[in-house]
Amino acid sequence: MTPRNRELAALFVAAGVAGAALSTVTIEVSHRAAGYGAVFAALYLCAHVVVRRTVPYADGGLLPLAALMTAIGLTTITRLDPQDGGRQALWVVIGVAVFAATLILLRDDYRVLESYRYLFGVAAVVLLLLPSLPAIGERINGARLWVHVGPLQVQPGELAKIFLILFLAGYLREKREVLAQGRLKDFGPLLAIWGAAMLVIVQTNDLGSALLNFGIFLAMLYVATGRALYVAAGAGLFAAGSAFLYEALAHVQERVTIWLHPWTDERVYCALNGKLEYRQDCASYQLVKSLYSIANGGFGGTGIGKGTFTSTDGTQLIPYLRTDFIYSAIAQELGLIGAAALLLLYMVFVVRGMRIALRAEDGFSKLLAAGLTFGFALQTFIIVGGVLRVVPLTGITLPFVSYGGTSIVANFLLLAGLLLVSNRANYPK
Amino acid sequence: MSVLALSSDDTLLILKLAFLVLLYGFIVLIVRSATKDLGGAPQESIVLGAPEAAALRAQYAPATARFVVLDGPGLERGSTVEVTASAIVGRGPESGVSIDGDEFASAQHARIEASPDGVWIEDLGSTNGTFVNGARVSAKRVLQPGDVVRVGETELQLQK
Numbered sequence: 125m126t127p128r129n130r131e132l133a134a135l136f137v138a139a140g141v142a143g144a145a146l147s148t149v150t151i152e153v154s155h156r157a158a159g160y161g162a163v164f165a166a167l168y169l170c171a172h173v174v175v176r177r178t179v180p181y182a183d184g185g186l187l188p189l190a191a192l193m194t195a196i197g198l199t200t201i202t203r204l205d206p207q208d209g210g211r212q213a214l215w216v217v218i219g220v221a222v223f224a225a226t227l228i229l230l231r232d233d234y235r236v237l238e239s240y241r242y243l244f245g246v247a248a249v250v251l252l253l254l255p256s257l258p259a260i261g262e263r264i265n266g267a268r269l270w271v272h273v274g275p276l277q278v279q280p281g282e283l284a285k286i287f288l289i290l291f292l293a294g295y296l297r298e299k300r301e302v303l304a305q306g307r308l309k310d311f312g313p314l315l316a317i318w319g320a321a322m323l324v325i326v327q328t329n330d331l332g333s334a335l336l337n338f339g340i341f342l343a344m345l346y347v348a349t350g351r352a353l354y355v356a357a358g359a360g361l362f363a364a365g366s367a368f369l370y371e372a373l374a375h376v377q378e379r380v381t382i383w384l385h386p387w388t389d390e391r392v393y394c395a396l397n398g399k400l401e402y403r404q405d406c407a408s409y410q411l412v413k414s415l416y417s418i419a420n421g422g423f424g425g426t427g428i429g430k431g432t433f434t435s436t437d438g439t440q441l442i443p444y445l446r447t448d449f450i451y452s453a454i455a456q457e458l459g460l461i462g463a464a465a466l467l468l469l470y471m472v473f474v475v476r477g478m479r480i481a482l483r484a485e486d487g488f489s490k491l492l493a494a495g496l497t498f499g500f501a502l503q504t505f506i507i508v509g510g511v512l513r514v515v516p517l518t519g520i521t522l523p524f525v526s527y528g529g530t531s532i533v534a535n536f537l538l539l540a541g542l543l544l545v546s547n548r549a550n551y552p553k
Numbered sequence: 554m555s556v557l558a559l560s561s562d563d564t565l566l567i568l569k570l571a572f573l574v575l576l577y578g579f580i581v582l583i584v585r586s587a588t589k590d591l592g593g594a595p596q597e598s599i600v601l602g603a604p605e606a607a608a609l610r611a612q613y614a615p616a617t618a619r620f621v622v623l624d625g626p627g628l629e630r631g632s633t634v635e636v637t638a639s640a641i642v643g644r645g646p647e648s649g650v651s652i653d654g655d656e657f658a659s660a661q662h663a664r665i666e667a668s669p670d671g672v673w674i675e676d677l678g679s680t681n682g683t684f685v686n687g688a689r690v691s692a693k694r695v696l697q698p699g700d701v702v703r704v705g706e707t708e709l710q711l712q713k
Contacts (some may be wrong), residue, residue: 133582134579137575137582141579148569151564153564185583299683302711427565429565461573472584
């Protein structure tokens, strides 16, 4: 079987999974779910046809994996709020359109992107700092992540990640040899990137995206030079910078306190209402409720549509459930067995991405595939680890699953990039 | 309601089981196809592509060592023997340097390796031993141009 036929077969199985989940939502919550399912199936069939025509030799597992992840996300969001489900379905349509357009535009040779590397670098920094501009930026939940463009809310950080990876792939391929020699003067631009990461934390209070982008940078530096020492030095620099920022910024201190001590026995000062409250009722309310949600799922889950997300008077228990905390909603309704399957989907995606990087034939393609895959993996780790209290929680989206248009579009761009690299690597000689 | 009609709870249970079975089936399908999609072995380096690695290998290509036959019943005296990368000297049919007529040589007598860091010789446990400039080879050693290697009754001199 060719990779494309395997892809089609896997898409049918993914459609079966999505069908079972959306049927449950149709019965339990809303009849709209069935309609979203039909749109969804037609959409991925179109995507498959485009892939067949533009990148016939690309890996056949990634598109079905992305399809299933978006299906699980769409199901969960529709179950929580059918109207949001409609918006998410629309964003998936736009995402697939962007995916198809990228494949068609770059089907001959995506490596032309390498010559625009500095443009991508500048664009990434501008996008990261955009939300801190007072005119268009908006502060939500302590972090400046959002930009208003007309009626749309855009999260530029998600796109900045892709641009940063494109810049680093071009830049590191060019400078790989001199960097591997380890002369100090060659590290100027790299120290500038570290400085920019710190600046982004201070300016936007967005720890998650700073950690993500700096992690991507270190991973790609390691892939390019093969020197673990650089990773250790970079991690040390980041730790030192973070320690300094921890002392300087109350926002950072609070995140760490919530992470280490979400429960208190005594009432402590609550910054939200100025009174003395238990911390689980104030600063760490969201995280604690999310942990209860996961625990409520147990091994087998409550079943889709049967989870508890609102209190008896109808108010929502967990703020940001559809975006940052979607994993805890999934873990409650699908249980450990379903949440573990979701994490397995991410793992398989990452393994395939790294195989693509290994098989790619030139430095730019290798760095691009490795960077895109690592960024995907680290983002998943940061948010799932944050929700599970493995690392301090920082608001970031779960790729392909969380509610959010920019995130969906950015991840479809990432998928297109991996398929383009894979197609070139597998091209029959 | 007829007896055959499923209650809503039964339907939901069946859907839940179908969801989980298909979900794990999907994972198995993707993992299994991963091994089929990828023909060929993974490359040795994540940094270098196959052409770049090949260029580097060519730069450090295994040298070719040239020997002149000084004496020996199995080879024509004065002729040249070339060893690229690695070859076994012996009477056996699979030897890279075959000295079939030499009664005093073993089937697999010695191994000569030409590598970027020099030409190396190693005795393969031969009956009569391998000698370099008259000294018996006990461990793998490097050869200098002009050294004379004796295997059985065959003498080979390494050229520059």
